[in-house]
Amino acid sequence: ETTERTDRERSADSSASATETDPLLRIEDVWKSYGDEEVLRGIDLEVDRGDVEVLVGPSGSGKSTMLRCINRLTEVDSGHIYLDDLDVTAADTNPDAVRQQIGMVFQDINLFAHLTARKNVTLGLRKVRGFSKEQARQRADSELERVGLADQADSYPAQLSGGQKQRVGIARALAMDPEVMLFDEPTSALDPELSNEVLEVMQGLVAEGMTMVVVTHEMRFARGGASRITFLAEGEIVERGPPEQLFENPTHERTAQFFESIR
Numbered sequence: 001e002t003t004e005r006t007d008r009e010r011s012a013d014s015s016a017s018a019t020e021t022d023p024l025l026r027i028e029d030v031w032k033s034y035g036d037e038e039v040l041r042g043i044d045l046e047v048d049r050g051d052v053e054v055l056v057g058p059s060g061s062g063k064s065t066m067l068r069c070i071n072r073l074t075e076v077d078s079g080h081i082y083l084d085d086l087d088v089t090a091a092d093t094n095p096d097a098v099r100q101q102i103g104m105v106f107q108d109i110n111l112f113a114h115l116t117a118r119k120n121v122t123l124g125l126r127k128v129r130g131f132s133k134e135q136a137r138q139r140a141d142s143e144l145e146r147v148g149l150a151d152q153a154d155s156y157p158a159q160l161s162g163g164q165k166q167r168v169g170i171a172r173a174l175a176m177d178p179e180v181m182l183f184d185e186p187t188s189a190l191d192p193e194l195s196n197e198v199l200e201v202m203q204g205l206v207a208e209g210m211t212m213v214v215v216t217h218e219m220r221f222a223r224g225g226a227s228r229i230t231f232l233a234e235g236e237i238v239e240r241g242p243p244e245q246l247f248e249n250p251t252h253e254r255t256a257q258f259f260e261s262i263r
């Protein structure tokens, strides 16, 4: 099976030449089951460079699984995911290389407790990108500044608020210079006030033109930041379109019900 996959990839590589106008992220007929539960059932999705795709849907609809497949934390059963011309899902694609190019921020803040904010950011720069100590320090400080935490570089996670920790997580992902950023309910564990400071940082990334896939219940962000909203239910895309369509004029009853329920 591995050989067959590689051959297909080779022919795809020789025929396709990615350009700036091709979608940056392409998800093609992705299926994923856990046991006999089909969690993703033939997902097709394309995200253009600089676009912000907001994923919404009921709990258990497969949103997290989809993000995890995109940065290879979970293996798909079938189908393909491409970042530019890299087949993320190919057996011979290194997951670490994928994760450098596709940053992810989770709901649960997963910083190293024994390291300062700066060290949490420099770690990957040193290990993954091979930066010197001084280069890593400079880059970490500029990423911390980008998320509004220039003055907290020497703080330990226990000294930071939930929103500050989440912003360190964002700085850490940005330091890898990713092509795409994935956010999985980054504010769900935070009080509204702390959510806002994280959402502001995310809005800043939108303004910078970062390509993002964001799972969130923050409908203000979805309205203001999304290029497109995808509504997922039971592992299938029910409807996808610009925010105005999904909020004001959904095509499917199921979408209308969902947006009604979270209003």
Ligand code: ADP
Residues within 6 Å of the ligand: 034, 037, 039, 057, 058, 059, 060, 061, 062, 063, 064, 065, 066
């Ligand atoms: P969402 O993020 O939309 O709430 P998830 O992708 O987390 O949905 O989960 C979709 C379904 O897959 C759920 O029924 C969940 O229980 C199941 N699931 C997710 N991850 C695993 C796993 N590692 N093992 C078994 N089942 C899982």
Ligand code: MG
Residues within 6 Å of the ligand: 063, 064, 065, 184
């Ligand atoms: Mg989830």
